[in-house]
Amino acid sequence: MTDQSKRIKDYFCKHTTRCTIEGVKKSKRFVGHDVLKADAWDKVTGDAVYPDDISFDDMLYIKIKRAVHPHAILKDIDISRAKKVQGVVDIIVAEDIPDVRQFGLIIRDQPVLIAPGEKMRYMGDALAIVVAETKEAAKKARDLIKVKVEELEVITDPFRAMEDDAPNIHPDGNIVITHHLNRGDVDTAFKDSAIVEENRYQTQFIDQLPMQNEAGVALYDERHGVVDIWAATQWLHDTQADVAQSLRLSKDQVRIIQPTIGGAFGKKEDVSVHIHLAIAAMRTGRPVKLCFTREESMITQSKRHPITIINKTGVDRDGYLTAWETKFIGDTGAYASSGPAVVHKGMYHATGPYNCPNLRGVSHAVYTNNTYAGAMRGFGTAQGAFAYEQQMDILAHKLNMDPAEFRLKNIYKKDSITPNGQQLTHSVNAEETIKRVMELSDWKGGRK
Amino acid sequence: MQITLTVNGEQRELEVTPYTRLLDLLREDLGLTGVKEGCGKGECGACTVIMNGELTASCLVPAPQADQAEIITVEGLGTRDNLHPIQESFVEAGAVQCGYCIPGMVLAGKRLLDENPKPTEKEVRYGLSGNICRCTGYAKIIDAVMLAADKLAVEGSDSND
Numbered sequence: 001m002t003d004q005s006k007r008i009k010d011y012f013c014k015h016t017t018r019c020t021i022e023g024v025k026k027s028k029r030f031v032g033h034d035v036l037k038a039d040a041w042d043k044v045t046g047d048a049v050y051p052d053d054i055s056f057d058d059m060l061y062i063k064i065k066r067a068v069h070p071h072a073i074l075k076d077i078d079i080s081r082a083k084k085v086q087g088v089v090d091i092i093v094a095e096d097i098p099d100v101r102q103f104g105l106i107i108r109d110q111p112v113l114i115a116p117g118e119k120m121r122y123m124g125d126a127l128a129i130v131v132a133e134t135k136e137a138a139k140k141a142r143d144l145i146k147v148k149v150e151e152l153e154v155i156t157d158p159f160r161a162m163e164d165d166a167p168n169i170h171p172d173g174n175i176v177i178t179h180h181l182n183r184g185d186v187d188t189a190f191k192d193s194a195i196v197e198e199n200r201y202q203t204q205f206i207d208q209l210p211m212q213n214e215a216g217v218a219l220y221d222e223r224h225g226v227v228d229i230w231a232a233t234q235w236l237h238d239t240q241a242d243v244a245q246s247l248r249l250s251k252d253q254v255r256i257i258q259p260t261i262g263g264a265f266g267k268k269e270d271v272s273v274h275i276h277l278a279i280a281a282m283r284t285g286r287p288v289k290l291c292f293t294r295e296e297s298m299i300t301q302s303k304r305h306p307i308t309i310i311n312k313t314g315v316d317r318d319g320y321l322t323a324w325e326t327k328f329i330g331d332t333g334a335y336a337s338s339g340p341a342v343v344h345k346g347m348y349h350a351t352g353p354y355n356c357p358n359l360r361g362v363s364h365a366v367y368t369n370n371t372y373a374g375a376m377r378g379f380g381t382a383q384g385a386f387a388y389e390q391q392m393d394i395l396a397h398k399l400n401m402d403p404a405e406f407r408l409k410n411i412y413k414k415d416s417i418t419p420n421g422q423q424l425t426h427s428v429n430a431e432e433t434i435k436r437v438m439e440l441s442d443w444k445g446g447r448k
Numbered sequence: 449m450q451i452t453l454t455v456n457g458e459q460r461e462l463e464v465t466p467y468t469r470l471l472d473l474l475r476e477d478l479g480l481t482g483v484k485e486g487c488g489k490g491e492c493g494a495c496t497v498i499m500n501g502e503l504t505a506s507c508l509v510p511a512p513q514a515d516q517a518e519i520i521t522v523e524g525l526g527t528r529d530n531l532h533p534i535q536e537s538f539v540e541a542g543a544v545q546c547g548y549c550i551p552g553m554v555l556a557g558k559r560l561l562d563e564n565p566k567p568t569e570k571e572v573r574y575g576l577s578g579n580i581c582r583c584t585g586y587a588k589i590i591d592a593v594m595l596a597a598d599k600l601a602v603e604g605s606d607s608n609d
Contacts, residue, residue, distance in 0.1 A: 045482070046521070
């Protein structure tokens with residue numbers, strides 16, 4: 001390692017607290033000390049128990065029949081041939097569970113099973129729960145389920161979804177939510193700006209891709225009326241509450257037991273295997289297991305939102321930001337999931353770590369027939385960062401100013417106020433960070 | 449059909465179907481759940497075992513193909529109270545987060561050090577290139593394998609004395 005890269009590494013370590021270095025003031029027990037992770041021993045020996053590692057005698061296996069089209073009305077579902085497969089114990093369709101309610105993190109818009117006459121809205125929608133003595137039998141039966149559908153227009157673009165003549169994916173329209181941001185006098189500030197720059201940015205779907213797919217095991221204790229579910233979740237009590245309301249049980253009838261989680265990164269905030277497991281366990285009275293394949297996980301569970309960001313940014317002659325207008329449109333796919341919160345947070349971070357007195361913003365989460373988007377590390381801010389940093393570089397170039405110097409002029413300092421009105425009262429070291437990066441990287445200025 | 453194989457030093461005779469994967473045989477028939485499934489396509493390395501001395505994605509091996517094979521899984525290296533130096537190094541280097549990739553990483557590290565006891569960082573990176581981790585960013589996993597190389601070198605010189 002060269003001296004320079006060593007210095008950068010040390011600096012990075014100090015400022016991200018990912019590792020300890022000498023010279024940091026140490027607390028007595030943990031801060032500034034290497035602490036060995038309590039569960040590391042179990043994980044290096046293979047002893048750690050993840051959901052798929054749990055098994056019971058006489059356990060049944062579940063496979064889910066999923067949508068055959070991203071936007072279609074289910075006309076008919078025929079399970080007669082599937083039921084004849086040797087080893088099949090139960091095939092559950094919507095008419096078997098008429099009292100079960102929809103679920104969802106913020107808006108309860110996700111059906112547990114699609115009933116005839118209802119719509120499938122993306123390829124991950126569940127049509128039937130197949131329960132069998134072996135995985136092979138469950139798979140074979142699932143593939144023998146016959147489905148008739150009436151195809152509808154498939155909407156993959158949120159801008160198409162927002163047009164007046166677009167079909168509604170959900171009854172109340174395709175715009176799930178709209179948030180606004182207003183501060184100062186944006187129109188006058190743009191008029192008085194030396195340069196105004198407007199650009200459109202587009203980010204893409206990203207799968208969180210934790211190493212362990214969604215998986216779980218459930219057991220129904222009929223005597224006490226309690227269903228036990230061993231499955232990963234990031235929000236234990238929210239998952240418990242959502243499963244309970246969906247099944248019309250009280251919360252103390254649903255126990256979610258958290259095994260070791262094989263990564264999540266936001267993907268495991270949403271309900272995945274839980275409700276289907278509970279239904280199958282309660283109907284069969286036997287322990288049941290449901291493990292997604294990687295393909296199923298990618299088709300069915302949440303993604304990072306693709307976001308269209310339209311940023312209009314003004315600066316004065318001295319290089320100070322004057323006004324910032326942002327439109328922040330998130331493709332939340334077939335279901336809302338965390339979308340309403342992701343586009344809200346993303347909009348509030350529209351200006352990044354830069355001061356700007358006059359602000360206007362609007363953000364939407366929009367339904368499409370894509371796989372639904374939800375939480376992923378950064379929760380809307382990663383997409384915004386790409387757009388505002390590009391704006392900063394373009395403006396610096398137009399001002400003929402060093403992009404580092406331009407950022408230093410506008411960077412948050414102590415007592416800066418963020419777009420959502422939060423005053424930063426302590427620990428604002430963005431300015432110091434930029435200066436140190438300039439020093440460590442031997443920055444020579446980025447002027448053309 | 450009947451196959452015979454040696455798993456972690458113990459000879460086993462098992463009845464398998466032609467479509468059973470070695471991964472399922474190890475996890476379900478032998479209860480060795482330290483072998484993980486990540487992708488089912490031989491891409492991620494979570495199901496890594498050492499088969500006849502080579503790193504092998506057990507999700508791609510039909511069980512009948514493992515007839516007469518010698519298999520080592522993570523359970524064959526060390527136990528909680530008696531860790532293999534590589535396992536010990538993973539704990540000490542802070543290389544473990546969610547842990548799902550770790551059994552495969554530990555075995556890839558062992559296979560590398562068996563062949564090349566003093567690897568460079570670049571050789572460690574190459575040795576682990578068949579194993580995906582989504583939590584750590586790899587830096588501490590690489591540190592762990594380098595640390596294990598040091599530990600094994602010291603152990604080796606002790607036994608020579």
